[in-house]
Amino acid sequence: MFKKLIQESMGKSPWLFHINAGSCNGCDIELVSVLTPRYDAERLGFKLAGSPRHADIVVVTGPVTKQSLPRVLRAISQVPEPRCIVTMGSCPQSGNVFRGSYSVAGPLSKYVHVDVDVAGCAPKPEAVIDGLALATQILKEKRGQMK
Amino acid sequence: MDLPFVKEALHQLFSKSSCAMYPVVPSEAAPNYRGRIVYHPDRCLGCGMCERVCSGNAITRTVEHLPDDQGDKITLTFNLGSCTFCATCADFCSSHSIEFTGDYHMVATKEEDLLVSGSFIKAPRKKPAAPAAPAKAEACAAAEPAAEAPKPREDGKPVNDPAKCVYCTLCARKCPAGALTVDRAAKTWTLDEDKCVACGTCAEACPKNCIIM
Numbered sequence: 001m002f003k004k005l006i007q008e009s010m011g012k013s014p015w016l017f018h019i020n021a022g023s024c025n026g027c028d029i030e031l032v033s034v035l036t037p038r039y040d041a042e043r044l045g046f047k048l049a050g051s052p053r054h055a056d057i058v059v060v061t062g063p064v065t066k067q068s069l070p071r072v073l074r075a076i077s078q079v080p081e082p083r084c085i086v087t088m089g090s091c092p093q094s095g096n097v098f099r100g101s102y103s104v105a106g107p108l109s110k111y112v113h114v115d116v117d118v119a120g121c122a123p124k125p126e127a128v129i130d131g132l133a134l135a136t137q138i139l140k141e142k143r144g145q146m147k
Numbered sequence: 148m149d150l151p152f153v154k155e156a157l158h159q160l161f162s163k164s165s166c167a168m169y170p171v172v173p174s175e176a177a178p179n180y181r182g183r184i185v186y187h188p189d190r191c192l193g194c195g196m197c198e199r200v201c202s203g204n205a206i207t208r209t210v211e212h213l214p215d216d217q218g219d220k221i222t223l224t225f226n227l228g229s230c231t232f233c234a235t236c237a238d239f240c241s242s243h244s245i246e247f248t249g250d251y252h253m254v255a256t257k258e259e260d261l262l263v264s265g266s267f268i269k270a271p272r273k274k275p276a277a278p279a280a281p282a283k284a285e286a287c288a289a290a291e292p293a294a295e296a297p298k299p300r301e302d303g304k305p306v307n308d309p310a311k312c313v314y315c316t317l318c319a320r321k322c323p324a325g326a327l328t329v330d331r332a333a334k335t336w337t338l339d340e341d342k343c344v345a346c347g348t349c350a351e352a353c354p355k356n357c358i359i360m
Contacts, residue, residue: 030227040166093258094229096203109258119253120182121231121259133170133256138256 010056011044016132017055017079021072023062026122027089031059034117039125052078057135063091063098064106072089074128076112082142084135086116088128093117172240176249181232183250184225188265192246193221194346196323197236197245205229206236211266222266227253241347299359303345307336311357318358
């Protein structure tokens, strides 16, 4: 009975882990504004976790530079299954204006399975909330499959 | 007893929340917000200027030759997952076929969902041998000082006025299709009609307003 209760409550409060993979800081600021009182994603249960081991959803910003790639993959591998990877902004999806640079190893989908793409440069906080809501649904499906 | 901030605390307790309550209260984007791209292929000329100025390589243009001389099928694909939404493509588009809307809901689980695509069929160029020759002769006659001011052509392609032209080569440098050849020394202005898409970029770039569309 308790197990079911825990499963239910985990679905209601997915914790986020934010990875900056060489971002210009535009998307990072938008993600912070999502969590602060104006848009307040915390009222929907989203909470920024300090450790990848506590997280359910990984939000990646930035074009995944060569320096950050091993760290990104290490941090993502520490997130327990089921996990959901959300790319925020154009950079992790394609490299954007940094595409073809000697120091960019992206896009992220070359290395890990990406569940949700939020496009925009930078995305509006409303779009980020939409993306996180979609990620929560995907997380619920993944949890159902694991049982 | 003095209780500091009690008045402020009570005021905050009963005042309206500063939260935007987004999913419950729908939110409109600000005016002139640059969101999802809408492409109007019916207005497009296919000059390829947007592809050239795009900093994120988000625009791809493919030209497919249709059989039986039906013309070319030109497809433009905008990858919103690679776009910086700088609107340089829309600024450079002489036919206003790229539009940035206020739709910011660009959330996808597949990369294909973030592609905006459109295609149109460009009719083949008519091949009348006779009218093409006088047009070239007109271009060659540009160097002659006695030539009268030219009239605009019916097919919308540019005509140069040799009386005003200073042969600065700006039009040739701005031409997205590479259809213009200007020789400063020889004072010639030549138009390659096969390459020209009649976009009007040369006329806009001309400092002397000597190109007539």
